[in-house]
Amino acid sequence: MNMSSPARKPIMTLYSGYDCTYSHASRIVLFEKDVDCKIEYVDSSEISEVLADLNPYNETPTLIDRELVLYSSTLINEYLDERLPHPPLMPVDPVSRARARLMVRRIYRDWTRLLPTCIGKDVKKATEARMAIRDGLTALSPVFAVQAYLLGEDFSLVDCYMAALLWRLPSCGVEMPPQAKSVSEYAHRLFSRRAFQQSLSEIERGLRQKKSA
Template sequence: MNLTNRLRNVLTLFSAPNDVQCHQVRLVLAAKGVAFDYFPVDPNDPPEDLIHLNPFHSVPTLVERDMVLYPATVISEYLDERYPHPPLMPVDPPSRARLRLAMLRIELEWLPHVNAILAGNKTQQEAGRKRLRELLAASVPLFKATKFFVNQEMSLADCAMAPIIWRLESLGVTLPKDGQVIEEYGNRIFRNPGFIRSLTDQEKRLREVPNF
């Protein structure tokens, strides 16, 4: 099969089977109800097609006809504009800016600690767990303020945050004492059929999949 030729006719996502940012994009696609071809990738051994398409050889990479998109934030915003229903970004510019800042903070402040736990040495892993617990504790008011993360409706910020919350147990990160609101937030999203569809087999094994 010549995958490169097939890519001209279908929406294809190159995705690691267990990666927070790949999960983020799969969750956006699931929320939109968009059909796509899923191409699993080992980030340490990218296939030739991905090497040819993306100079960084990174995942997630989305291909639609002759357009190749990366990283996750670019892909997510493109999908929200390309498939506008249901919308995952606010309408007014100030709210959109605040949501983009929230997503940037997740990427720069949260994800490095997830990666340290997954790929670092023992000292780095413990430091990552400690910092994630601190971030969770500091974010409790945000989870209390709105039904979803920094927004009253599910948004792209939730597509970035929910995959982290889903992995907390497997990462060995416990919620703070007043973290019940975070657990409730997670369950509100995890019970959504779209979230279940976004999970790979590997991700389903990270924690118990709730009934809905």
């Protein structure tokens, strides 16, 4: 998929999974930056063949920018924010930047990492994982009661990771309780962004057509 206009030549290529939370966050960043980028979707059955010479871990996302080959979504996303400064998606001062990185680490470790367990065969572990995600996100309710996005009033890189996570909750059986209304409203704010809608693969779009938020 080529996200640039026919007249514009893509300057980067992102190898992406069709339904990969990590790749999805990078696609959101690319569309927020409105960059001419080719999205090369790779099925998990062909991943090792396609990425063999590019990424020793054979993982999506993998970004190619001229001679640079970059993997690991957090490295890719921070690189994109530095390479394409408009609009800026990270705060400017070192303390706020460190806090943003810590939040990304926590989103991955506490929630994103649990998504495969939510749809796994072990029913007990799946239930525990769903509860951990639901309760952790519900604890964020007071934040979204007073501000639009995770770092404040401005959309940031941290929200890209949250959007990819929140989009997958219904398909992973995570139901947010009524007291998490402000989190659900935050999710809808993220999903209604043009860049988010553009970032979705057909498979990801289908995740929300089967079940509602």
